[in-house]
Structures are given as C-alpha cells and as structure tokens.
Amino acid sequence: MEKKSFYVTTPIYYPSAQLHIGHTLTTTMADTLARYKKMRGYDVYFLTGSDEHGQKIEKVAAEKGMKPIEYTDGIVKTFKNLWSKMHIDYDDFIRTTEKRHYDTVQALFQKIYDQGDIYKGEYEGYYCTSCESFFTQFQLAEGHCPDCGKAVDIVKEESYFFKMSKYGDRLLEYIESHPHFIQPESRRNEMISFIKMGLEDLSVSRTTFDWGIPITMDRGHIIYVWFDALTNYITALDYLDDGPLYEQFWKNNDEIVHLVGKDIIRFHTIIWPIILMAAGIKLPTTVFGHGWLLSGGGKMSKSVGNVVDPLVLIDKYGADSLRYFLLREMPSGSDYYYSEDALVSRINMDLANDYGNLLSRTISMIDKYFSGNIPLVKDGFDEDLVTLSQEVTNSYQKHMDKFELSLALQAVFKLVGKGNKLIEESAPWTLYKEGNMERLSVVLYQLVEIIRMSTIMLSPVLVETGEKVMTQLGVDKEYFTYDKLAFGSLDQSFKVAKGTPLFPRIEIEVEEKPKKAQKEEKKKDIKTKEKQNEDNLISIDDFAKCKFKVGKVLEAEKVEGTEKLMKLSVKVGTDEIRTVVAGIAQYYLPQDLIGKKVIVVYNLKPAKLRGIESHGMLLAAKGENDLKLLTVDGDLEEGAEVS
Ligand code: MSP
Numbered sequence: 001m002e003k004k005s006f007y008v009t010t011p012i013y014y015p016s017a018q019l020h021i022g023h024t025l026t027t028t029m030a031d032t033l034a035r036y037k038k039m040r041g042y043d044v045y046f047l048t049g050s051d052e053h054g055q056k057i058e059k060v061a062a063e064k065g066m067k068p069i070e071y072t073d074g075i076v077k078t079f080k081n082l083w084s085k086m087h088i089d090y091d092d093f094i095r096t097t098e099k100r101h102y103d104t105v106q107a108l109f110q111k112i113y114d115q116g117d118i119y120k121g122e123y124e125g126y127y128c129t130s131c132e133s134f135f136t137q138f139q140l141a142e143g144h145c146p147d148c149g150k151a152v153d154i155v156k157e158e159s160y161f162f163k164m165s166k167y168g169d170r171l172l173e174y175i176e177s178h179p180h181f182i183q184p185e186s187r188r189n190e191m192i193s194f195i196k197m198g199l200e201d202l203s204v205s206r207t208t209f210d211w212g213i214p215i216t217m218d219r220g221h222i223i224y225v226w227f228d229a230l231t232n233y234i235t236a237l238d239y240l241d242d243g244p245l246y247e248q249f250w251k252n253n254d255e256i257v258h259l260v261g262k263d264i265i266r267f268h269t270i271i272w273p274i275i276l277m278a279a280g281i282k283l284p285t286t287v288f289g290h291g292w293l294l295s296g297g298g299k300m301s302k303s304v305g306n307v308v309d310p311l312v313l314i315d316k317y318g319a320d321s322l323r324y325f326l327l328r329e330m331p332s333g334s335d336y337y338y339s340e341d342a343l344v345s346r347i348n349m350d351l352a353n354d355y356g357n358l359l360s361r362t363i364s365m366i367d368k369y370f371s372g373n374i375p376l377v378k379d380g381f382d383e384d385l386v387t388l389s390q391e392v393t394n395s396y397q398k399h400m401d402k403f404e405l406s407l408a409l410q411a412v413f414k415l416v417g418k419g420n421k422l423i424e425e426s427a428p429w430t431l432y433k434e435g436n437m438e439r440l441s442v443v444l445y446q447l448v449e450i451i452r453m454s455t456i457m458l459s460p461v462l463v464e465t466g467e468k469v470m471t472q473l474g475v476d477k478e479y480f481t482y483d484k485l486a487f488g489s490l491d492q493s494f495k496v497a498k499g500t501p502l503f504p505r506i507e508i509e510v511e512e513k514p515k516k517a518q519k520e521e522k523k524k525d526i527k528t529k530e531k532q533n534e535d536n537l538i539s540i541d542d543f544a545k546c547k548f549k550v551g552k553v554l555e556a557e558k559v560e561g562t563e564k565l566m567k568l569s570v571k572v573g574t575d576e577i578r579t580v581v582a583g584i585a586q587y588y589l590p591q592d593l594i595g596k597k598v599i600v601v602y603n604l605k606p607a608k609l610r611g612i613e614s615h616g617m618l619l620a621a622k623g624e625n626d627l628k629l630l631t632v633d634g635d636l637e638e639g640a641e642v643s
Pocket of ligand 1 (some may be wrong): 014021022299
C-alpha cells in the first residue's frame, strides 16, 4: 500500500529577538506531530525557519551597526541551537533571505499580477510597525493595532494591491465546506465573521524600506512582508520547479498542516488561501491556531520584559521534561499562564512520581522475585486493565489526530496511573510471601505491558526517555513500535537492567521568611483587620472593585502533599483558562468538579499556594460541617460577568 504523506509547518520566526518558550511550544508541537505521524507509518516533511525581512529587522540591525543579513545570520544560529537542544528534528529550515525564496516569491507575485489580480494604486491607511500590518479604520481597536494594541501610523503611498475582495465569497464557501480547515472551532467562527464583514484589497508592496524582496518589474517596491513570508511554505517544497517534494507533500497530499499562534491565524486563513486560490494552487488541509503562553504581564514579549528563556529551563530540567510540560499543560487552543512552579510540579507529579516510579518499582520487583527475568504470561489478565488499555490507545490516537496533545497525554497517564494502582491493590510483596507466583507473574507482566505501551505513546514527546526505558526493561526495540501497541504483544522474555531514576524528583524550595518579617506581617494583618472591623460596611464602589466571572472546571487534581488544596483548570472565557488553587479537597472529589460552573474572583492578584500560582479564587459557602461551591442557576457561558 502506498504510504500516506504528512506536511507540517511552524510559523517562520522573526529574528528581531531571541526565541522564548512561546515559540518553543509551537515548534515542539510540530516536532511531536511529525514524530507521531512517522511512528504511524507516514512519510513526513517538517518545515520551520526564519522570517528575515521588513522594517523592524532593518531597524534592529542598524541600531547594532550591522547589515541586516549579518544580524539575521547571527540570530538564526541561535534559533538552530535552541532547536537542536530541544531535539527538534526538522527536515528543512527555510530562511526568507535565500535565493530559492526570492525566486519563488517574485515568480508568484508576477503570475498573480499577469492575470490581473494585482494592480497599482495609492495606499492610505493605518500601519502598525510592530506587527508590520496595514489596517483599515474599521479594523482598528479603539484607534490602536487590533493585534498588539500599540499605536498605529497613518500612511499614504504608491502601492501594489492584491484583489482579495474578489475572493471573499469563494473563501467563505471553502471554509464552510471544509470544517477541518480552521481549527479549533472557536477560531473558525471568528474568521467566518471577519470575512462576512467584507474583505478589502490588500496593499502588498512598500516603498519606504529596502530590506525585502523587490518586485521584478518595479524594483522600487518591496513585496509586503506577509506575501513574502507565507510563500515560504511552498518555496521549501520546490514549488517553482514543480519538484518531487512539491508533488508529494503539496499536490498529492491530504494532510498539509500549518501550526500557528492565534495572533497570526487571520493571515494564514485569509491572505494565504487567497494567494493560493489566485495562483491556482490547492489549499492546506488545516490551520491550527493555538493560544498564547502568558506570564506576569500577559503575552510574553521583550518590551514587557516577561519572556522566559527555554535554554535556561532545558539546562535545569532537561529537554524531555520541558517538552512534556509545554504539551501537557497547554490547553488545545486556549491561553495558559506559565510559571516555573507549575513546571516543577508537573514534572514531579507525572514524570517522577507516576511514570518514573512505575518503571523503577516494576524493575525492582522483577529483579527481586524473578531474578530479573520478565515473566511471560499469555492469559489470566485483568479484564478492566485490558479494556482500559484499549480505550486509552483509542483516545490517544483520536486526540493526536486532532492535534489535542494535552488530552492525548492525559489519556496515556490514565494507563500509567492504573499501573501504580495495580501495584497498591495487588500488593506483589504479599503475593510473593504467600507463594502465589502465578498471580505475581500476571501482575508483573501486566505492569511491563503498561510501561511498554505508555512508552510507545509518549515517545513522540519524550524523545530521550524511550531509549532509557528500553535499556532498563531490557526489552528489544521491535516491541516499541506502533504496531505493537496492543496489550499482550510482548511474547518473549527479557532480562531487566536496573538503572538510575528516569526523572529524579525536584525538590521545591519553599522560601522561609525570616522570623522578624513574619512577626511584622502578623502585626500588619491584625491592624488591617482591626481597621476593617471598625468600619465593616463597604460602599458600592468598594464592591465594584471586585470582578467575578462564571467559569467552567476543565481539570481538577489534589495538590500533592496537602489535605485541603485542589488545583483546578478553570475556563473563564472563550480563550482563557486559569489555574486556580482552592481549599476544597476535603469536600469534593476531583472527578465531581469536572464540568461544574463556578464563580471565580477574576481580578484577584495571583498568589502562590504550595508553590503553585493561583489566578483567582472560587466563591464557596461554608456551613458547620460542609462547604459548597457557588454556581449559576441554569446554564450560562464561561466568562459571563457576575454583578
Ligand atoms: N514571522 C511571523 C510569522 C510568519 S509565518 C508565515 C511571526 N513571527 S513571530 O516570531 O512574531 O511569531 C511566531 C509565532 O510565535 C506566532 O505563531 C506567535 O503566535 C507565536 N508566539 C509568540 N509569542 C507567543 C506566546 N507567548 N505564546 C505562544 N505563542 C507565541 O509572527
């Protein structure tokens, strides 16, 4: 049977600054999907690169007294270094400054011009230097750039225009008849409404800077950055010469996937498809727009000064741990607040306590009870385990195919959790004492199968760990392929080789405040309370300072090592998911909270509880022996304000 193909791309990053963990997230997603598809037997092509033209880069280079290309050469090296440390296994790295790209962009531009879809006119409008985007007055957000919120300049100049307006209806039809084109669903609806407002022709050239690709027939004009940048996806496949890569990964391919952040989804789902339509090229299958990684102050950016450097985290925790954290924590399509504590707690909980421990406990027991030889068993398996393993593999596959990587990983950890539970419930040490070697063999074989299957499913994410597990289990590589992802596939015995822990537990340093400072704080607290008691009525203005929103609980888990605390992921808007730590663990089970509508104090300052940053608080009423969360009477969407 002919192999299926999969083409996955990341945005090409601006070399105006060093990359941060937001960029690392997209690239890790792409790498993981590429590895997953390879494991499923696809021919895969994975492209990343750098978007090097434009006024901004020209300016940064000039400030450093360098030619733009000297400057970008240096930055591109840092991109490649980061990707190598993250084990990003791309097939090609495209730079928009390469000759192959100039040739492709110029040819594409000329083709569209020749057929009459590009014309010369005069541009008058608003330009955001930061985003390198033009806007109409209607598109501005309160007079500012709708993407970054910064001030825009009014500009007027001669420009070439691309007849986007002509293609609006065709694009709408395409989006409506291809439900998978824009993912996730919420982004699709946004884009549909945007197109329905009417598309305007797009200015696609500039005369005010030089650093870019000139129009062949009118060299005073530089091709507008997005026309230049988006074309990279076909330059790299050798569209210009209709080469074999283009043939296989574009023309005859049913899975062309662009992964992008939500801020650039509009360029990818409106401008890019229209360029392709105009040039008679087929459209990509999916544009997946993920949310942002936020840190104190919102979206990470150099100017806000809140960027998190992935290299520091790789050195501290290892690439596999960072890869896992990013993909596990980032909810499909929504934003996520980053904190290092959340990273540490995720590594400890899942990788050290659950997965790593399961391996080391299993190996120790095989060592002790069977002199290191994995007992080979063919029947007598626990039915619920066999069923669960099937459910987990189905769910893993379903979510990976929909790019819902966090949900896929959650599914795998259900199986890992089942393994640890099996140890507790079957108490192998007692079975051994009782001489029940038959059941003991079944238990240990089952544990090996759980580890083997989980390792296969985790291998696109934990790219260094798989080898280590294979070595420690002593099981041959051939049992770690996707076609062996069925419970009971291990049909040969192997000898385990105990090794070092896969993920040593990271100790969280809790800052102890000096005694004097603690006393001072207490005094201050008492004083404030006294003041409040004197005057315990509040005005409507005091009350108006509090912002409450309806939230929906998506995930809940007990905070390790505490009785009372529960860590929750709460959706408080279409695009916003928050981590909230609440003292409700004695009153609710995690599973009973999932899906519950709650009331979140929305504008509370973040606070750290047991090392986890909590963004908000849940309202609850406390009775003598019980506590109940406040909720809404009937169904109301997340993000609705409470007043
Ligand atoms: N050069 C353009 C893309 C052209 S693609 C044909 C660009 N570059 S960028 O470097 O500014 O951003 C690249 C990607 O990084 C975008 O998808 C953007 O959403 C993503 N991210 C930047 N900051 C981010 C976070 N804080 N979190 C997640 N992704 C973020 O746009």
